[in-house]
Amino acid sequence: MxxxxxxxxxxxxxxxxxxxxxxxxxxxxxxxxxxxxxxxxxxxxxxxxxxxxxxxxxxxxxxxxxxxxxxxxxxxxxxxxxxxxxxGALSGTLLIAAPSDLGRNVLLPWLGEFRRAHPRLEVRLQLSDQNADVFRDPVDVAIRYGTIDDASFVALPLAPDNRRVLVASPAYLEQCGMPRSLDDLKNHSCLLWQLGGRLYDKWGFPADTAGIKGKQTVQVSGYLASDDADVVRRWAVAGEGIAYKSWLDVRADVAAGRLMVVLPEQPGEAAPLQLICPHRRQFSPAVRGLHAFLLARLAQVPAAGSE
CATH class of the missing domain: 1.10.10.10 (Winged helix-like DNA-binding domain superfamily/Winged helix DNA-binding domain)
Structure with missing residues (x-):
C-alpha cells in the first residue's frame, strides 16, 4: 500500500x-x-x-x-x-516563497506575528529573487511582484497600487546632486539588479504624451550590481548611488530619513504585489488566513508620495 x-x-x-x-x-x-x-x-x-x-x-x-x-x-x-x-484554529505547515528584500524587511516581522496568533501552525519561509515555480517547487504559496498574465495561476491581490520609486541617500544627493529629469539619470551611478545573467539596466517609467498613455525607457549604468534586491537597497542606504525599487521595499528607509525619493513628481513603474497559488484547491484555511492578514497589514501602508 x-x-x-x-x-x-x-x-x-x-x-x-x-x-x-x-x-x-x-x-x-x-x-x-x-x-x-x-x-x-x-x-x-x-x-x-x-x-x-x-x-x-x-x-x-x-x-x-x-x-x-x-x-x-x-x-x-x-x-x-x-x-x-x-x-477555527490554523494548523499544519505553510510553505511560503517571497522576494529577498520584501521577505527580510517587511514580511519577516509580520509572519512572526501571524504565527504567534496561530500557535499550531508551522511557517516556513523561502527567500529568493528567482520566481518560485509553485507547480514544481515545495511551496504552498508564492508572494510575487508584477502582473500575472498566466491563466494557470490563481493570483490574489495584496498591494495592487504599489509602484517603484527612485531613491538615494541624502549623502549621495549632497555629493552628486539631485537629478532634475529622467535624462539626468545617465550622469549618475545607478545601482543595478541582475537575474539569470541578465542585467536590468533599462528602467521603465509610465508616460502620458498628448493624452496617450505609454512607456518610456531610460538606459542607466553603474559600477555595482547584485542578484539580491536587498543588497541593492543596502547599497543605496550606504550612499553608493540611485536605486529603482518597489515602494514597499524602501518605505521604512524613506520614513527614517535613510533614503530620499528622487524625482517624486515622476510616477514609477507599477509593481503590484500578489499572492500566487497553483489552483483553488490549495486555498487551505492557512492560505486564506495568511492572505487576509497580509491584506490588512498592507492596507495600512501609505502610498508613495502620501507621507
Missing amino acids: VRFEDLALFIRTAACGSFTKAAREANLLPGQVSAAIQRLERDLDIRLFARSTRSLRLTDEGERYLPYAREAIDLLHAGRDELRRND
Missing part, C-alpha cells in the same frame, strides 16, 4: 533533484528519503528515478506519475483541512 509520507517525499525529491536536498528540507537523513523512494517504487512496480553517482532525474514513468502524486497529496490535505476547519 502506498504511504502518504512516501508520496510527499517523492514530490519533494522531484522538486529538489537530490535525495540530500529533499532530506534536508524534510529534516530527515538522505538514506531515509532513498528508502522511501525505493519503497514507493516497489509498491508501484515502476522505476521513478534514474540514478547515478552524480545525478538524479525522473524517468518517463516518474514524469507521468508526478501530477497524480501531487493531486493525491492535495486531496488529502484538503480533506484534513476540511476536518479541522470547524475548530
Whole structure:
C-alpha cells in the first residue's frame, strides 16, 4: 500500500533533484528519503528515478506519475483541512516563497506575528529573487511582484497600487546632486539588479504624451550590481548611488530619513504585489488566513508620495 509520507517525499525529491536536498528540507537523513523512494517504487512496480553517482532525474514513468502524486497529496490535505476547519484554529505547515528584500524587511516581522496568533501552525519561509515555480517547487504559496498574465495561476491581490520609486541617500544627493529629469539619470551611478545573467539596466517609467498613455525607457549604468534586491537597497542606504525599487521595499528607509525619493513628481513603474497559488484547491484555511492578514497589514501602508 502506498504511504502518504512516501508520496510527499517523492514530490519533494522531484522538486529538489537530490535525495540530500529533499532530506534536508524534510529534516530527515538522505538514506531515509532513498528508502522511501525505493519503497514507493516497489509498491508501484515502476522505476521513478534514474540514478547515478552524480545525478538524479525522473524517468518517463516518474514524469507521468508526478501530477497524480501531487493531486493525491492535495486531496488529502484538503480533506484534513476540511476536518479541522470547524475548530477555527490554523494548523499544519505553510510553505511560503517571497522576494529577498520584501521577505527580510517587511514580511519577516509580520509572519512572526501571524504565527504567534496561530500557535499550531508551522511557517516556513523561502527567500529568493528567482520566481518560485509553485507547480514544481515545495511551496504552498508564492508572494510575487508584477502582473500575472498566466491563466494557470490563481493570483490574489495584496498591494495592487504599489509602484517603484527612485531613491538615494541624502549623502549621495549632497555629493552628486539631485537629478532634475529622467535624462539626468545617465550622469549618475545607478545601482543595478541582475537575474539569470541578465542585467536590468533599462528602467521603465509610465508616460502620458498628448493624452496617450505609454512607456518610456531610460538606459542607466553603474559600477555595482547584485542578484539580491536587498543588497541593492543596502547599497543605496550606504550612499553608493540611485536605486529603482518597489515602494514597499524602501518605505521604512524613506520614513527614517535613510533614503530620499528622487524625482517624486515622476510616477514609477507599477509593481503590484500578489499572492500566487497553483489552483483553488490549495486555498487551505492557512492560505486564506495568511492572505487576509497580509491584506490588512498592507492596507495600512501609505502610498508613495502620501507621507
